[in-house]
Amino acid sequence: MSARDLPADDLLRRLAPQVVGVLTRRFGDFTAAEDAVQEALLAASVQWPEEGVPANPRGWLIQVAQRRMAEEVRSEQARRRREDQVARQVPADLRTAPAADLGAPADHDDTLTLLFLCCHPALSPASALALTLRSVGGLTTAEIARAFLVPEATMGQRISRAKQRIKASGVPFRLPDREGWAGRLDAVLHVLYLIFNEGYATGVGADLQRVELAEEAIRLTRAVHAQLPEDGEVSGLLALMLLTHARSPARTGPGGELVPLAEQDRGRWDAGAVAEGIALITATLPRGPVGPYQVQAAIAAVHDEAGTAADTDWPQILALYGVLARIADNPLVALNRVVATAMVHGPQAGLDELAVLDRDPRLDGHHRVTVVRAHLLELAGDREGAAEQFRAASRATASLPERHHLAIRAARLSRPQAG
Template identity: 75%
Template sequence: MSTPDADPGLDDLLRPLAPQVVGVLTRRYGDFDMAEDAVQEALLDAAAQWPADGVPRNPRGWLIQVASRRMVELVRGEQARRSREDRAAGLEPTDRLTTPAADEEDAAGRDDTLTLLFLCCHPSLSRPSAIALTLRSVGGLTTGEIARAFLVPEATMGQRISRAKQRIKASGVPFGMPAEKDREERLAAVLHVLYLIFNEGYATSGGPELRRVELSAEAIRLTRAVRATLPDDSEVAGLLALMLLTNARGAARTGPSGELIPLAEQDRSLWDAGAIAEGIALVTAALPRGPVGPYQVQAAIAAVHDEAAMAGDTDWPQILALYGVLEQVSPSPVVSLNRAVAAAMVHGPAAGLRLVDGLTARGELKDHYRVHVVRAHLLEMAGEREAAREQYLLAAGRTASLPERHYLTLRAARLGAKPASG
């Protein structure tokens, strides 16, 4: 949770507490929707009061007390507006939950972050709704922050979050970890949502910014929280490794004016060596444990890139082999497109272009701008400057990211110029 002028240190304290307090109130009162609203108000109170009054001795306990009072106010307001005495009665906590001992246990007790993540990634929700709800309820971001990150009006995002909470309520799912038979599928959904949040932060899909650092950082923080609860899960470790290894290049990915710098041209001295070392250690430990999943394989590919001191040192045969494994573990057109690039780096651009042509012949990614980017890159490698220029321009016209559009247009312009003689 943050406000425009929030103290970064206070922000770092409040973010991990937000889902814990939402979990306490949801367990205590049985209404996730109202619990989430009450906690958001308590977080705003903390952001306003703590800088002046000091951080309380027990920040979690303070938030639980304030959010509980807000919860009672919300219940009473609902009762007055809609005459829903039965609803208010149903939200009254039991004696067990309101005893001092229970309050003390909640103030210092268990962390419900993973349970809340499972709830926000409920299978009845669309991926955009699950992402928005996760960022608000588990990440503690305000609706306005989430709306700005995804370039939609705040009212639109508010409606999306409200509908998501109502859908969860209508499903009747209790607050708690899913049954053992459903847990693996639900965990896969949680990891996928975190992966999408990270990707939107690292490579923003639209607008003037190439990156939204706060989103990728939040995805890493939440994935760390999942791993703290499930330390032996290889795919959780693989996802965290993938995020760290990818995010480590972030500072080198943009130039002084915010322009995109491709991987092969980046100043690798700017890469985060600590994050790379942690990511490599995670994936190295995870792969032998098995079973091997897509996040582990993608992390292994990222590790090969990060281990190369210079672009020319990249072990492309190993990357090509790993993409072959990834196609077996988690086939998708995007994976096949990336394998085409690796094949071109090992066997030459003609080999990569044949794979791209095979993809588009099957109707896969036919009009996606990434196909044109890859085809342009491979045609440029093959010395076909005019054909490459046309593909760069097609890609530029199809991307919603302004920095990418600028980069692709410049590439096309450079190819349109006559090559230097002599």
């Protein structure tokens, strides 16, 4: 599928970080570029549905955003000197070229550079994460606020301060040298991981997944991997994304409903992505040291290698979750380990571990705990208790497909059993 064949919203989300990168590289002002691109996106969302997508949508956005920047320059007396500088930076042929000619060549995609800029060491990890999700991931401020569990206004202020901090730092718009990668790589990988997760399992709204967002995360991770092919965690993250995204075609039914892993038609999985992911993690693990992305990729590989759900090597998965728990203090990892424990040692063993995990304040009110409890109660034969928990989880999730799926499971368990 070509870029122009994408739905307008998906196309705009994919192009936005590229256009921000072009204007930042051209004019040296990330904050102004980001603001101008937001206005260009708004204009496109109004005009394109009525007039059609232009022949060169990226060039159209660059031209409109560039015009917005010029208007802003002219509107403020204090920025007149910068207007002259900007004018000198723009080649004459670009100032007079039509929109179809303004797009930069494909090999000048600045999204990776923009990603590293947003993860600058001058920012706190939380601010870098929020700014990157906004500028590179294309998430709205409201979506990021929900992920951080803070009010939207608070997140808007945090992102604004982060942009001003980047501007004040005077950092040039270019990829850091190899020595400079170390201070940003962890944040970059974490952001890519979150962007992928939001694409693979959208937390809010009517869609189960945003495939274009997951694919953009994979594209950017490939770009980082091309720069650092020997880094185990970069390879691990790419393998994890490939192995997980390979299941996307089977995760929804004909009506967009959620299909859980155990019920998916594995013949619909992307066999090429599975093979690439398995080869990548198989080559990476022996090199060491092993990090959390590599272990998660190994778990995904065990799932993907099983011909059926019944063939899943749960003892190996449980052992891998034990390794992951030792190197990553994450309550969701512990929650996944509870499921693996139940699959190996029985549902009561899982419920016993879940009772301990219930005391972790980081999981307080998280609907995934309720989902796991419902699943284990169902495995234990407590249909009434499982149905009650599925109903509670359905009320707690903001994802409409997941809400529908959980409500259906509760309804099925509430029906009298035949015979």
